[in-house]
Each structure stands twice: as structure tokens, then as C-alpha cells.
Amino acid sequence: MVLIVDDRPENILPLKKILELHKFSVDIADSGEEALKKILKTNYSVIILDVQMPGMDGFEVANAISGFSKSKDTSIIFLSAVNTEKKFITKGYTSGGIDYLTKPVDPDILVLKVKTLQRLYEQQQELRATQDSLRNEIEVRKRAQEELAGRVEELRLVLASLPQMAFTVDTDGRIEYANEYWFDYSIDPMAFPAVHHDDEDVCREWPTYFGRGIEFTREVRLKKLATGEYRYHLLRIIPIKQQDVTVRWVGTFTDIHPQKMTTELLEEQVSTRTKELLFKNTELETTNHELQQFTWVVSHDLKEPLRKIQLLNDLIKDRYLKENPEAISYLDRSIKSSARLSKLIDDLLAYSQLAKPAVFKPTNLNTLLTEILVDFEDTISKKGAVVSIDSLPIIDTVPGRIRQVFQNLISNALKFSKKDVAPVITISAELIGGKDVNSEPSADGQFCRIIVSDNGIGFDEKFLDRIFVIFQRLNNRTSYEGTGIGLAIAKKNIDKHNGVISAQSRLDEGTRFILVLPVQQVNEPVATY
Known part of the structure; x- marks a missing residue:
């Protein structure tokens, strides 16, 4: 901003207009005293100062301004129409003026001088700001170096300890x-x-x-x-x-030498132990194979006498004891015991076969269930049962083993039905996001949740952990036939399918068996003997 100081308005106004036409911001003062007040409040780049003024003249004002620290970068141009002699010009320069012009002033020359001094003022301000910034940066760097030196010394003390x-x-x-x-x-x-x-x-x-x-x-x-x-x-x-x-x-x-030596010793021991375990595993596989063969032989040798016992009991009952009800009763009990023993042998044989490896393949569960229901046609017809099967997906299974699961679940639903109440069995499925019975449904889920529900006698859920244990029964044998192996076989088959099986039930309110199976399985190498 430019300050024009003159006691005569007719001198101020032309200068003000000329400078404003050249886009300078202009302020005015009509006396030296007023100029000093304004200089204390405002920073000016150039002051155009008239020499002859009542009160304080221009030289006195310039001397006063030189004592203001905030105006040390301000340039002063003296204007005079009377004092044009050399001694006055010299006094103007010694009072702090940058230039001394006599009136009348050439406007173009004045504008050029003001532009030059304005640019000089701006450059001085920029230089001063740069100097301040450099001083600050030097101070910051000095503090940082001192702090760094302290940290280095602290680091060395830590490393030494x-x-x-x-x-x-x-x-x-x-x-x-x-x-x-x-x-x-x-x-x-x-x-x-x-x-x-x-x-x-x-x-x-x-x-x-x-x-x-x-x-x-x-x-x-x-x-x-x-x-x-x-x-x-x-x-x-x-x-x-x-x-x-x-x-x-x-x-x-x-x-880490002691740890390394210990690790190498452990690795050597692990290697030795691994070889021993591999050898033992081979022995176990051989023994298991021999045990399976033994199981087949024993089951065949046990079932053959049982069939003869059942056949002979039936012949004795039909030919010689028609007139003896008490003897018939005893024989019927003997025949039923033989049948249970035969079923027990079959179930044990089925349970033992679950250890054998098998290959997964895509299985249409609807087709498989349709085939299973054919086997139960007589029981379903006698009990008036209603079986409802929703559309089930194609998933990877071992068909023979998953067939055992559904056969046991449907058999139980028919077997443990309420008296005088037709069994209602519903089988449904949906894709879910995780391997959990309570996982949320997902259209692109990697697992399938299958629910087999019935309206039978149910059971108390506090016994949930027992129902999948071999030979565990929640009902007495006289009321409901069975060996206590069926759900254990189902559990083991689901485990072999990398799945989960659980149940939800209440007494007299039916049961829901929940299966969670992967949609796709990874076939592992099958052991051969």
C-alpha cells in the first residue's frame, strides 16, 4: 500500500487517481502527525511525502519514521515545489528518503519509481520471510541433532548392556x-x-x-x-x-548354538521315531486287513449255526408242538433271540467295514432315497406312514455308506413312532456357508444341510451324546427292537464324509436329525493290500 502525505487536497487527489489507475492501493494523510499515526498501525511499501507542511515538515516526519522498526523496509519519496536547492535535496536523502522529486512531477516517472520501490518492498518481505524460515529450520535441525546425539548415546548404553x-x-x-x-x-x-x-x-x-x-x-x-x-x-x-x-x-x-544342537537332536529322534511309526503303521494295516478277513469268516461261521437253529426251531414248532402253547412261547422267544443275534452280527460287520477306504463320487440323493424307500414299502404300508422328500442336491458321497445313514434314520423314524399315530417323515436340504448345524443358508454355500424329521416318540436332549455311541439305547428292548449300533454307524459314516450329525428332540414331540456334508469332497489315495 502507498501512503500520500500532503497538507493540500489539490495535490493529493491527482496523485491518488494516477496511482489507483495503475492498480495501487492508496492511503492519504493531510499532516505529518496523522501520517505517523497511520504508519504505527499499517505497513506501507512506499510513502510519498511533501516537504512543506504546517506543523511537522516532511524531513521531521522522515526522521520519526526511521525510528519505527516496522517501517524499516518502507521507501520514502520526497516531493517539493519550493525547496529545490541542493541542500534541501541532500537533507531529504540524509533524512531517509530514497528519492527527491520536484514539482511539477512527471506522472509516468513517478509511477515507474513507485512500481520499482513496491517491487523492492515485496522482495524484501519475501527475503525476510525466507530468512526467518531458515533461522527456524536451523534451530529445528540443531535441536534434532542434539536429540539424535542423545539418542545415539542412549542406544550405545543399551547395546553395551x-x-x-x-x-x-x-x-x-x-x-x-x-x-x-x-x-x-x-x-x-x-x-x-x-x-x-x-x-x-x-x-x-x-x-x-x-x-x-x-x-x-x-x-x-x-x-x-x-x-x-x-x-x-x-x-x-x-x-x-x-x-x-x-x-x-x-x-x-x-x-542359539544350544537350541540348534537340541533341535538337530530332536529332528534326528523324530526321524527315527517316524520310521518306527511307519513300520508300526504298516504292521497295523496288515493286522487290520487280517482282522477284517477274520471278521468275515467269523460272521459267516456264526450266522450259519444261527440259521440252522432258527430253521430247526421253526420245524419243531410247526411239526411237534402245535398243541403245546407254552412250548411254542419258549420257542418263539428263542427264535427272536436268534434273529437279534443275527442282526447284531450284521451290524457289527457293517461297523467294522467303515474303516476301509472308499472313493467319493457325485451322488443324486433323490434317486438314492427313492431306492431306499422301496426297501421299506411293507413297513410304510403297514404303519400308514407318509414320507415327504424335497428336492435334494447332487453332492459328493460314498453311495453305499450314505445309504446306510438314511436307512438307519428312516428305519428309526418308522420304528420309534407313536402307537396309533401314522408316522410322518420329512426330508429336506439347503446349501449353507459353513460346517455347522446352525450355519446361515447361502446360495453358493460349500456345505449341504439335510434334515430328517419325524413325529415319533422323541427323546430327552440331555441324552444327545449317548445316542451316537455304539450299543447305547434309550428304550428297552421289549418295546422297540434294535441292536444299538445303527446311529453309531450313521455317526461314523458322516465322520468319514468330513461332515457333522446332530439331533433335536423332545419327548413325544418327534425328532429332527441334522446332517451337514461338504458339497464337494477331496479324494485321498486309497490304501491297497
């Missing part, structure tokens, strides 16, 4: 500091210890990590000077950064 080799590396890759443990492995504080010839690749790798400014961690064997023994150490060098710039590196060599 560590019970391991510790060192620092500068940004040029030179070792700055090493603690006392360093000299157990190196006589030179500026050189790394000697490494085992098999670990020399560490020396080649480190420059790459150094150049990229990232942590370097390796196991390395160092030669101890006192014994000549190579000991395992864990080398770790990390960058210390300030504002994402690496200022130095801190490294440690941690002696």
Missing part, C-alpha cells in the same frame, strides 16, 4: 559401534566376524537388504576366537528410520 553381540552400522555400510561381546569373535571393531564357509551367502545377501532398507534376519555360524569353534548365531539387522529415511542400522548376533 545387552548379553549378546550388538553393533550399529551407518548409512554408508560402515560399522559405527560394537559392544564388548563383539571381540569374542572379531579383533577388528570395524570388520564382521569370520563366518563358516557354508554360510558365506549371508555376506552376499546383506548388501541387497541394505540397499532396499529392509530388515535382514539369518542363521549364521561364527568362529569363536578363543576356541576356534563355529557356533550358531541368529543375525538380525533392522533399519532405524526418521520420517521414512534410514539414519542407521542396529544389529545383534544371538547365540
Whole structure:
């Protein structure tokens, strides 16, 4: 901003208009006293000051301005129509003026001078701001260097107290500091210890990590000077950064020789034990195969006498005891016991076969259930049962084993029905997101939840863990036939399918069996004998 100081308005107005036409901001004062007041409040780049004024003249005003620190960059141009002699011009310059013009003033010359002085004022302000910024930055850097020096000293004290080799590396890759443990492995504080010839690749790798400014961690064997023994150490060098710039590196060599020796001994023992286990596993597989063959033979040899017992009991009953009801009753009980024993042998044989490996393949569950229901046609017809099956997806299963699961669940639903109430069995399915009976439905889920529900006698859920255990029964044998193996077979089959089986039930309110199976299975290599 430019300040025009003159006691005569007719002198101020033309100058003000001329400067405003050249886009200068202009302020005016009609006396030296008023000018001083304004200068105390406002920064001016140029002051155009008339020499002849009542009260304070221009020279006095200029001398007063020179004492104001805030106006030290302000340029003063004196204007005079009377005092044109050399002594007055000289006094104007000695009073702090930059120029001395006599009236009448050439407007173009005045505008050029004001422009030049305005530009000089702006440059001085910029320079002053730059100087202040540099002073601040120097002060900040000085404090940062002092703080850094303190931290370096603190870091060295910490490294000196560590019970391991510790060192620092500068940004040029030179070792700055090493603690006392360093000299157990190196006589030179500026050189790394000697490494085992098999670990020399560490020396080649480190420059790459150094150049990229990232942590370097390796196991390395160092030669101890006192014994000549190579000991395992864990080398770790990390960058210390300030504002994402690496200022130095801190490294440690941690002696891991005892742990390494222990690990190698353990690995050797594990290897030996693994070989022993593989041998034992082979023996177990052979024994298991022989046991399966034995099971088949025993089951055949047990069932053959049972069939003869049942056949002979039936013949005795029909031919010789028609007139003896009491004997018939005893024989009927004997025949039923033989039948239960035969069923028990079949179930045990089925349970033992679950250990054999099998191959998964895509299975249409609707087709499989349709085939199963054919086997139950007589029972369904006698009990007037209603079986409803929703559309089920095609999933990977072992068909024979999943057939056993559904056969047991449908058989139980028919068997444990209420008296004088027709069984209602519903089978439904949906895709879900996880392997959990309560997982949320998902259109692209990787698991299938199948629910088999009935309206039978149900059971108390406090016995839920027992129903899948072999030979565990919740009902007496006289009321409901069975061997107590069916749900154990179902549980084991579902486990073999990498799935989950659970149940929800209340007494006299029916039961819901919930199966969760993967939609797709991974076939593992099948063992052969």
C-alpha cells in the first residue's frame, strides 16, 4: 500500500487517481502527525511525502519514521515545489528518503519509481520471510541433532548392556559401534566376524537388504576366537528410520548354538521315531486287513449255526408242538433271540467295514432315497406312514455308506413312532456357508444341510451324546427292537464324509436329525493290500 502525505487536497487527489489507475492501493494523510499515526498501525511499501507542511515538515516526519522498526523496509519519496536547492535535496536523502522529486512531477516517472520501490518492498518481505524460515529450520535441525546425539548415546548404553553381540552400522555400510561381546569373535571393531564357509551367502545377501532398507534376519555360524569353534548365531539387522529415511542400522548376533544342537537332536529322534511309526503303521494295516478277513469268516461261521437253529426251531414248532402253547412261547422267544443275534452280527460287520477306504463320487440323493424307500414299502404300508422328500442336491458321497445313514434314520423314524399315530417323515436340504448345524443358508454355500424329521416318540436332549455311541439305547428292548449300533454307524459314516450329525428332540414331540456334508469332497489315495 502507498501512503500520500500532503497538507493540500489539490495535490493529493491527482496523485491518488494516477496511482489507483495503475492498480495501487492508496492511503492519504493531510499532516505529518496523522501520517505517523497511520504508519504505527499499517505497513506501507512506499510513502510519498511533501516537504512543506504546517506543523511537522516532511524531513521531521522522515526522521520519526526511521525510528519505527516496522517501517524499516518502507521507501520514502520526497516531493517539493519550493525547496529545490541542493541542500534541501541532500537533507531529504540524509533524512531517509530514497528519492527527491520536484514539482511539477512527471506522472509516468513517478509511477515507474513507485512500481520499482513496491517491487523492492515485496522482495524484501519475501527475503525476510525466507530468512526467518531458515533461522527456524536451523534451530529445528540443531535441536534434532542434539536429540539424535542423545539418542545415539542412549542406544550405545543399551547395546553395551545387552548379553549378546550388538553393533550399529551407518548409512554408508560402515560399522559405527560394537559392544564388548563383539571381540569374542572379531579383533577388528570395524570388520564382521569370520563366518563358516557354508554360510558365506549371508555376506552376499546383506548388501541387497541394505540397499532396499529392509530388515535382514539369518542363521549364521561364527568362529569363536578363543576356541576356534563355529557356533550358531541368529543375525538380525533392522533399519532405524526418521520420517521414512534410514539414519542407521542396529544389529545383534544371538547365540542359539544350544537350541540348534537340541533341535538337530530332536529332528534326528523324530526321524527315527517316524520310521518306527511307519513300520508300526504298516504292521497295523496288515493286522487290520487280517482282522477284517477274520471278521468275515467269523460272521459267516456264526450266522450259519444261527440259521440252522432258527430253521430247526421253526420245524419243531410247526411239526411237534402245535398243541403245546407254552412250548411254542419258549420257542418263539428263542427264535427272536436268534434273529437279534443275527442282526447284531450284521451290524457289527457293517461297523467294522467303515474303516476301509472308499472313493467319493457325485451322488443324486433323490434317486438314492427313492431306492431306499422301496426297501421299506411293507413297513410304510403297514404303519400308514407318509414320507415327504424335497428336492435334494447332487453332492459328493460314498453311495453305499450314505445309504446306510438314511436307512438307519428312516428305519428309526418308522420304528420309534407313536402307537396309533401314522408316522410322518420329512426330508429336506439347503446349501449353507459353513460346517455347522446352525450355519446361515447361502446360495453358493460349500456345505449341504439335510434334515430328517419325524413325529415319533422323541427323546430327552440331555441324552444327545449317548445316542451316537455304539450299543447305547434309550428304550428297552421289549418295546422297540434294535441292536444299538445303527446311529453309531450313521455317526461314523458322516465322520468319514468330513461332515457333522446332530439331533433335536423332545419327548413325544418327534425328532429332527441334522446332517451337514461338504458339497464337494477331496479324494485321498486309497490304501491297497
